[in-house]
Amino acid sequence: MNYQAIRAVFETPLLTAYNSLSPAVPVYFDNVMNDGADSAEEFVDINIQFGLTTESTLTTSLDMVRGVIIIRTYTPKGRGPARNQTLINVATSALQTINATPKPASGVYVRTGPIDGPAFSPDFGGTTPDQQSRRAFTPFFISRIEAGFQAQVIS
Amino acid sequence: MARNGVWNMLKELDRVAATTVYNGPKRAAERVVRELQERGPAWTGEFSNSWQIKTPTTVKRGTGAPGNPVPIVTPPLTGRQVTNSIGSKDKVVFRINNFSSYADIATDMAPGTFINPGTEPIKPFDKTGKRQKGIRGLLTGQGGNRRTAPLDWFSIYLKAGAIDKAIQVAMQTR
Numbered sequence: 001m002n003y004q005a006i007r008a009v010f011e012t013p014l015l016t017a018y019n020s021l022s023p024a025v026p027v028y029f030d031n032v033m034n035d036g037a038d039s040a041e042e043f044v045d046i047n048i049q050f051g052l053t054t055e056s057t058l059t060t061s062l063d064m065v066r067g068v069i070i071i072r073t074y075t076p077k078g079r080g081p082a083r084n085q086t087l088i089n090v091a092t093s094a095l096q097t098i099n100a101t102p103k104p105a106s107g108v109y110v111r112t113g114p115i116d117g118p119a120f121s122p123d124f125g126g127t128t129p130d131q132q133s134r135r136a137f138t139p140f141f142i143s144r145i146e147a148g149f150q151a152q153v154i155s
Numbered sequence: 156m157a158r159n160g161v162w163n164m165l166k167e168l169d170r171v172a173a174t175t176v177y178n179g180p181k182r183a184a185e186r187v188v189r190e191l192q193e194r195g196p197a198w199t200g201e202f203s204n205s206w207q208i209k210t211p212t213t214v215k216r217g218t219g220a221p222g223n224p225v226p227i228v229t230p231p232l233t234g235r236q237v238t239n240s241i242g243s244k245d246k247v248v249f250r251i252n253n254f255s256s257y258a259d260i261a262t263d264m265a266p267g268t269f270i271n272p273g274t275e276p277i278k279p280f281d282k283t284g285k286r287q288k289g290i291r292g293l294l295t296g297q298g299g300n301r302r303t304a305p306l307d308w309f310s311i312y313l314k315a316g317a318i319d320k321a322i323q324v325a326m327q328t329r
Contacts (some may be wrong), residue, residue, distance in 0.1 A: 142266060
């Protein structure tokens, strides 16, 4: 099983997409120090986690991994949602492109499930007033999407 | 003998009907809550004890109190009870949710503010570091912030296959 190759299927197009924006938006992956976040006005966090590595009930192949990808985009708070939606849309488009990629003869074949979100926070809309005291007073407006995926390593 | 045979068959049918329609999903829901309690964060235990299962006939709530997580058990039904209460419905829905006021923060869906409650957590630390942007599980580098469950533990459980496995195992158990 090649977890790194599976990660690359997601990370490479997402990194390319955010780097090609003008100005480029920093992207932080798992186990990468987000050392610029305190000064950066906008950035992206991507969390890729694996769940089941074998699923013999669905297929005889043991090279079948299930996991989840969670993408958060951070933009300045108090300036409306437009910029944040633009950034999260980059991720949504990248995931849809990955999902539409035909099955290769060799390498990694990935299909995602439904993309949940984007959900925006902090939400001070008053729907949950009892939570106000626990709300974070960060300077960021955050959106979040997530999608389960199934990856197959074809050799 | 024949009468006993018919009686036993009716009892078995009753058990099978209840198991198929109700008790299988009931076991699955209870198992899912147990696993959510095990996987989720637990400092005082309030969040872990704030899960609830809404069955087609009743709602079973956790205590919402601090302390070690207590599993939620919903009452079993017989086949006749199943027929009477939910026999006319075209689907049987079990709903699991957490009624804690900070559930979205605990599940890493929203940022929050965090204070040290002055007590040690009831669950071992998963990681220490510096919390980023108020996201509970997002710890990087060196720092004194602590978490008792990995980042996005809830999404991982729901989307990466674990919940499917839990339901599969529970439904196959007699």
